[in-house]
Amino acid sequence: MNRLAVICAAAASLALSACASDPQPVASAPAKRMVTPPGGLWEVVEAVAVDPTGTDKSPYLGQKLALYENSAGDPAGRICAKPVYMGWEADAASIVGAAAKPGEKRPVMDVTCDGEAFGAYVGMADGSLMTRVNNWALTLKRVSAEAMMAKAPEPAPAPEPVKVEQPQPEPAKMAAPDKRSIVYLASYKNEQTAKSGWKALAKKSPILAKQEPVITPFDLGKKGKWYRLYGLAADEAERAAICKQLGKLVDECGSRLRE
Structure with a gap:
């Protein structure tokens, strides 16, 4: 048998051997199905760096998230209002790494x-x-019902308001007592006439023009009730000046018997 015949025979033998061997199964993707979420509140209790992070402390430790049919959270704080849950079996390392x-x-x-x-x-x-x-590879554990119902710490009491002392108003200065003495001017049958008489007298006396009239009712018995009209004088000199200014307008100006 020449060399060409030997090569052809060997090739035919290999082809037959390959055809006779068992076929190898082709790997297929795992079948996914809709699943019901576990529900409840979950907390990140452990964090392992599976790749360099530049820090020893994970920002996700202590984060809490919910896994409900109508709401889902994630360790980064995101919220999904309409989550879809699918389940299958797989190598855990293919999901979370080392x-x-x-x-x-x-x-x-x-x-x-x-x-x-x-x-x-x-x-x-x-x-x-x-x-x-x-x-980060994170481990989450379900938060117990007791922990969820635990009473939140009471807030610190609000600081008492600082009392601001309001400045006390200065006491009102009392008017100095009027040390002037009354000066009898005239008597009238009624109060209105006495007021009119004052206006007439004040026009003649600059001292009276700066004052208000003093009118005092006085019962004279059978003569009836009269109203005595007075002015005010700081001293005897002013008393005399008032009567001098009025002159003959009044007959008994400054009468001590009527004061």
Whole structure:
């Protein structure tokens, strides 16, 4: 058999061997199905950096989020009003990275919001959830009913208002007592006539023109009730000046018996 015949025989043998071997299965994407969310409030209790972050403290620690049928949150603080939950099984490490054991199959819940990816959570054996946000693998645990119902700390009492001392108003200055003495001028049958008499006398006396009349009722018994009209004088000299200014307009100006 020449060399060409040997080569052809070997090629035919290999082709037959390949045809006789078992066909290899083709890997297919895992089937997703709609699932019911776990509900409740969840808190990020652990954060592991799966890639360099430049900081030792995760900004997501302590964040709380809800996973309900009509509302979903995420560790970054976003809220979705119409979430869609889909579930399947997958390698946990493919979701959260090196924080999970390679090859460990776990249930996965995918959350979308308005057709956009919103989050993916891996259900762990202890009931916690794991997810990845940026360079952090986060572990979430359900917030207990007791913690949710715990009374919030009472707010600190408001500081007492600072009392501002209002300046006290200065006491009103009392008018100095009038030390002037009365000066009898005339008597009239009624008060209105006495007022008219004052106007006439004040026109003659510059001293009286600066004053207000003093009118005092006086009962004279059988003669009836009269009204005595007085002016005021600072001293005897002013008293004499008033009577001098009035002259013959009054007969008994300055009478001591009528004061």
